[in-house]
Amino acid sequence: MPLLIGIALLLALLIKTFLVQAFSIPSDSMMNTLQRGDRVLVDKLTPWFGSEPERGEVVVFHDPGGWLEGEPTPEPNVMQKFLSFIGLMPSAEEKDLIKRVIAVGGDTVSCKKGGKVVVNGKTLDETSYIHPGSTPCDDEPFGPIKVPEGRIWVMGDNRQNSLDSRYHQELPGSGTVANDQVVGRAVVVAWPVTRWSTLPVPDTFDQPGLNAAGAAAAAGVAQLAGPGALGLATALPVVLWRRRRRDAGADVRGGGRGDGA
Numbered sequence: 001m002p003l004l005i006g007i008a009l010l011l012a013l014l015i016k017t018f019l020v021q022a023f024s025i026p027s028d029s030m031m032n033t034l035q036r037g038d039r040v041l042v043d044k045l046t047p048w049f050g051s052e053p054e055r056g057e058v059v060v061f062h063d064p065g066g067w068l069e070g071e072p073t074p075e076p077n078v079m080q081k082f083l084s085f086i087g088l089m090p091s092a093e094e095k096d097l098i099k100r101v102i103a104v105g106g107d108t109v110s111c112k113k114g115g116k117v118v119v120n121g122k123t124l125d126e127t128s129y130i131h132p133g134s135t136p137c138d139d140e141p142f143g144p145i146k147v148p149e150g151r152i153w154v155m156g157d158n159r160q161n162s163l164d165s166r167y168h169q170e171l172p173g174s175g176t177v178a179n180d181q182v183v184g185r186a187v188v189v190a191w192p193v194t195r196w197s198t199l200p201v202p203d204t205f206d207q208p209g210l211n212a213a214g215a216a217a218a219a220g221v222a223q224l225a226g227p228g229a230l231g232l233a234t235a236l237p238v239v240l241w242r243r244r245r246r247d248a249g250a251d252v253r254g255g256g257r258g259d260g261a
Contacts, residue, residue, distance in 0.1 A: 020044060021183070022190065023060055023096065029156035029163070030098060031131050033058065033199070039191035040098070040199070044184040052179050053101045053152050055119070056205030058186040061154075063095040064178065066171045067163070098186060099154035099164050100129070103147045105179075110143025111136050117155075118143075120211075125204045131158040140166040151176035 025038040034040065042060050053059050103109035103119050111117045116136045117124045126136060139160050147153050153176055156162025165175035189197050 020187075023098065023186070025098065028161050029158050030058070030100070031158040031161075033100075033129050033157045034098065034186075034189065035195070037192075038189050038195055040186040041188050041190050042184040043187045046185070053104060053182050053185070054201070054205075055101055055104055055107075055210070056201035057101045058098060058199050059101055059152075059154070060096050060098045060183040060186060061177050062181045062183065063097060064168075064171070064173055064181055067097060067168055068095045096183060099156050099162070101152050102155050102165075103153040105147055105149035105151055107147045107153070108144050109147060109153050110145065111141055113138050113141040122207060122210045125207075126202075128202050128204070129157050131161075134159040137166065142166050142169070145169075145174070147176055150179050152179065152182070153177075 020041045021044055022039050023042055025034045025036055025040065028036055040058075040060075102117060102124075107119055108121075109117065109119050114135075117126065124136075130136065134157075136159060145153065151173065153165045155164040155166065165177070167175070169175040186199050188199060189195050
């Protein structure tokens with residue numbers, strides 16, 4: 001029996017470390033998608049294979065620095081520490097957050113007061129997940145912001161009750177979160193049973209042209225750079241030839257003045 005218990009604990013630890021981990025929702029910032037007290041299971045496996053956060057996913061990430069400043073950290077007892085260590089209970093000591101990915105590296109995201117969130121020139125229809133009665137960004141309009149490569153822009157579904165990327169633009173990263181700070185994607189609400197549901201990517205993030213818009217912008221830069229580089233390559237020999245003739249003329253004129261002196 002002790003051997004079986006040890007194996008079970010070891011398996012639980014391995015699962016928590018490499019496969020999935022349970023997290024508890026402590027606030028109302030993701031309502032109605034997630035409610036206070038929900039337990040979600042977070043996929044930690046796919047990042048090991050190079051998977052990066054994608055638009056529309058709900059992700060758990062470590063505090064990038066300063067986001068949870070001033071928030072009290074509860075002191076767990078010995079049993080809570082043990083259960084969190086093996087993954088049967090979320091850790092009370094780690095400061096993690098959960099938000100929805102709105103934009104990824106290379107995207108341009110913005111939102112004007114009274115308007116909707118716009119990513120790469122495409123308007124997001126957020127009615128399927130944004131909290132009823134919330135506005136996309138009236139409390140904190142922003143942008144346009146170009147998300148750096150390797151980082152993400154995140155927002156809560158309960159916009160008027162979410163201190164997300166919009167409110168941390170003065171911090172390092174300008175409100176974005178580094179991909180390597182992401183613990184994993186929340187894939188299912190596991191508890192309570194009456195709240196069981198999956199957390200799919202909303203259809204608005206699959207709309208035609210959303211990815212193409214970003215690619216087109218990059219292609220536009222490449223197209224502009226191409227002719228510019230070609231023009232530079234063509235003009236450079238001419239410039240050098242003219243400069244050589246001009247320098248030769250200057251040497252001759254200078255020598256003439258010297259001889260006369």
